[in-house]
Amino acid sequence: MPSLLKDVPEHIPTIFTVDSLDSEGNELNQDLVENLKEYVYESAAATKGNVRIQDIKWVHATDITQQQNGYDCGIYALMFLEMFAQDPADFLVKVENGQRIETPDATAT
Numbered sequence: 001m002p003s004l005l006k007d008v009p010e011h012i013p014t015i016f017t018v019d020s021l022d023s024e025g026n027e028l029n030q031d032l033v034e035n036l037k038e039y040v041y042e043s044a045a046a047t048k049g050n051v052r053i054q055d056i057k058w059v060h061a062t063d064i065t066q067q068q069n070g071y072d073c074g075i076y077a078l079m080f081l082e083m084f085a086q087d088p089a090d091f092l093v094k095v096e097n098g099q100r101i102e103t104p105d106a107t108a109t
Contacts, residue, residue: 013040014057016095020067020076033058061094064101079103 015036019029037056044051067076083101084091094101 012055012057013044013051014059015040016059016061016092018061018064018077018080018095018101020064020073020080021070022066059095061101062098065103076103 015033017029017033037053037058040056041051041053043049064080065076067073080101080103083103091101093099
């Protein structure tokens, strides 16, 4: 299967994030991704994988439906997870290409 990321070889682990509060640059989000990178590195080391922690990539979805309050994040997380589960390749290609990812209710009135 070819890599969904143009500039990342297939054997490089990649962490994809989707955030309906658009907090990509905040310190908490970056700390979370660093912890995930450490987990991936440790898991690979435990199974004799050959992964360097500095090579683990982070791709953040930049054009997604944003929640309008501070309490609907769980609903949005589940909707994005459902969209991913229905067609993982399509979802990741959209993230990679910066295409708009809208939740089903984004156009509801």
